[in-house]
Amino acid sequence: xxxxxxxxxxxxxxxxxxxxxxxxxxxxxxxxxxxxxxxxxxxxxxxxxxxxxxxxx
Numbered sequence: 571x572x573x574x575x576x577x578x579x580x581x582x583x584x585x586x587x588x589x590x591x592x593x594x595x596x597x598x599x600x601x602x603x604x605x606x607x608x609x610x611x612x613x614x615x616x617x618x619x620x621x622x623x624x625x626x627x
Contacts, residue, residue, distance in 0.1 A: 572580070
């Protein structure tokens, strides 16, 4: 059985991996196109829409 310090490091690494993978999933969801984020961007024109920029090229 690993000591307490090693267990804390393992748990911290697992939390960081989960957090980074969650952030990556959110970014890919936003970049994928058809969702609430791009719909809001098209209607409000508050931000530049990435799919619209990609269509112009």
